Amino acid sequence: MKRNTYTITYENQPIEYSVIGEGEPIMILHGGHSNSTEEFGYQPLIQNGYQIITPSRPGYGQTSKHWDNLDKASDVYRAIVNHLALEKIHIIAVSAGGPSGIHIASTYPEYVQSLTLQSAVTKEWLTPKNLLFYMAKIMFNPMMEKFTWAMTRTMNNRFPNFMFKQMAPSFTTLKGKDLQERISTTDIDEMKKMNSRYNSGHGFLIDIQLPNQLKKEHLQNIKAPTLIVHSINDDSVSLDHPKHASEHIPNSELIEVDTWGHLIWIGKGSEEVHERQIDFLRKYSLAKV
Numbered sequence: 001m002k003r004n005t006y007t008i009t010y011e012n013q014p015i016e017y018s019v020i021g022e023g024e025p026i027m028i029l030h031g032g033h034s035n036s037t038e039e040f041g042y043q044p045l046i047q048n049g050y051q052i053i054t055p056s057r058p059g060y061g062q063t064s065k066h067w068d069n070l071d072k073a074s075d076v077y078r079a080i081v082n083h084l085a086l087e088k089i090h091i092i093a094v095s096a097g098g099p100s101g102i103h104i105a106s107t108y109p110e111y112v113q114s115l116t117l118q119s120a121v122t123k124e125w126l127t128p129k130n131l132l133f134y135m136a137k138i139m140f141n142p143m144m145e146k147f148t149w150a151m152t153r154t155m156n157n158r159f160p161n162f163m164f165k166q167m168a169p170s171f172t173t174l175k176g177k178d179l180q181e182r183i184s185t186t187d188i189d190e191m192k193k194m195n196s197r198y199n200s201g202h203g204f205l206i207d208i209q210l211p212n213q214l215k216k217e218h219l220q221n222i223k224a225p226t227l228i229v230h231s232i233n234d235d236s237v238s239l240d241h242p243k244h245a246s247e248h249i250p251n252s253e254l255i256e257v258d259t260w261g262h263l264i265w266i267g268k269g270s271e272e273v274h275e276r277q278i279d280f281l282r283k284y285s286l287a288k289v
Contacts, residue, residue, distance in 0.1 A: 001046060005036055010079040013064035016056040017080055023049040024286050025086055027077065030054060031095030031119070032207050033140070033149075033198040035061035040094070040194070041118070041265040044274040050281065053089070055080055057097060059203030068206050070103040070213045077104050081111055088286060091224075092116040092277075095237060095262070096125075096207040099214050102245075105226075106218040114284040115226040116277065119262050121237055122219070122245040125211040136208060145200035156195045163195075164188045172261030173235045182233075182260035182268045190266045219248035226252040227280045229264060229273055236262035253280075 003020040018036040026045060030038040035056040042052055055077060058067040067073045077100070081089055090113050093101020098120030105115045126133040139148045156163045164187070172179060226249045230242035239256070246254040255276055259269040 001039070001042065003037070007062055008080070008083055010076060011066070013066045014062055015064070015076055015080065016062035018054045019051065020054075021046040021049075021051045023051050024090065024281070025051045025053055025084070026090040026092055026281070027053045027055070027081070029057060029077070029091065029093040029097035029100045030060075031097050032204050033060075033200050034094075035197070035199065035203075037061075037197045038094075039197070040190075040263065041092075041274065041277070044278060045281075048278050048281075050090075053080065053084070057100060057203060057207075059201050059206045060199070061201070065202035065206065068209070070099060070210055071107075073100050073210075074104040074107050078108055078111060087111075088113040090114045090116070090281060090284075090286075092118060093120050094118045096121055096204075096210075098122050098237075098241070099210040102214060102218050102222065105224050106221040109221075109223040112224045113286055114281065115222060115224045116280065117226065117228045117230075117242070117245055118273075119230055119234060119237055119264055120228070120241060120245070121211050122241045123211060123214060125237070125241075126208050127212075133208065136204060140200040140204040142200075142202050142205075145204070149195070149199055152195050156192050160188050160192045164191050167191065168261070169235070171234070171236050171263055172231075173233050174260055179260055182258075184267050184270075187260075187266050191263075194263075216248050219245060220250065222249050222251075224251070225280075225284050227277070228252055228254045229276065230254070230256055231259045231261055231264050231269075232256050233258070233260055234262045234264075 005018045056063040059065040260267040
C-alpha cells in the first residue's frame with residue numbers, strides 16, 4: 001500500500017494525516033494507541049476503489065494535543081476535509097475513535113455521507129470505577145508510554161507467539177479451544193505489525209476523557225446512514241456500546257459478528273466484516289447523491 005503522509009497547520013498547530021488509494025473518500029478515525037499509519041481493514045477498501053484519509057487524532061503521531069475535546073477534534077477533521085476540497089466523505093470510526101466519529105457526524109452532518117462504527121466506544125467507557133482506568137493512566141501516560149511500547153515491541157519481535165497469547169485475552173471473552181478455533185494463521189503476524197506501529201503519545205489519556213463528553217443527543221442527531229459492526233466476543237469494548245448506538249442513532253443497522261474479539265478485521269469471520277462494509281458503502285455511494 002503506497003501511503004503519502006502530510007502535515008497541515010490549523011490554529012497554529014500541526015495536524016498529521018495520510019492518504020492511500022483512489023476513489024470515493026473515506027476518513028478513518030483510528031482507535032487508541034494508533035495514528036495515521038493504521039492498516040486494519042484497509043486492503044479490502046482500497047481494492048474496491050476507495051481512498052482512505054487517516055488523521056492522527058489529537059495527541060497521536062504528529063498531531064497536536066491542543067484539540068483535547070470533541071468540539072475541537074471535530075473542527076480538526078473538518079479542516080482536513082476543507083483542505084482537500086472535498087464536499088462529503090464516508091467516516092469509519094474505530095474503537096476509541098468512536099466518540100469522534102459520532103460527534104462530527106452529529107455536529108457537521110453536511111460533510112458526512114455515511115458513518116460506520118467498528119468495535120466503537122459510544123458512551124461512558126473507562127472510569128475511575130474501573131481498574132483499567134488507573135492502569136492506563138500509569139502505562140500510557142506520556143512519560144511511560146514510550147517504555148511500555150518499547151518493551152512490548154522487543155518482546156513481540158523475539159517471542160511473537162508468546163506475546164499473542166498474553167495480549168489476546170484483553171481483546172476477547174473467548175478462552176482455550178473456542179479462541180483457537182477462530183484464530184487465522186496470519187493473526188500473530190498482524191498483531192506483531194500492530195504493535196510495531198503503535199504509540200500512545202498524549203492521545204490515549206485524551207481518549208479516556210472523550211466518551212464522557214458524548215450525550216444521547218449526539219447520537220440522536222446523526223442524519224447519515226450508520227453501520228454498527230461489533231464482535232459478540234469483544235472484551236475491550238462491551239456489547240453495551242453497539243446496542244446503545246443502535247438504540248439512539250435513527251437510521252442505523254447493527255451487525256454482530258462472531259470474530260474472535262475486538263480486532264474484527266482479522267481471524268475467522270473477518271471476511272463478513274469486510275463484505276458487509278463494502279456493501280454498505282456501495283449502497284450509500286456518493287455517486288448516488
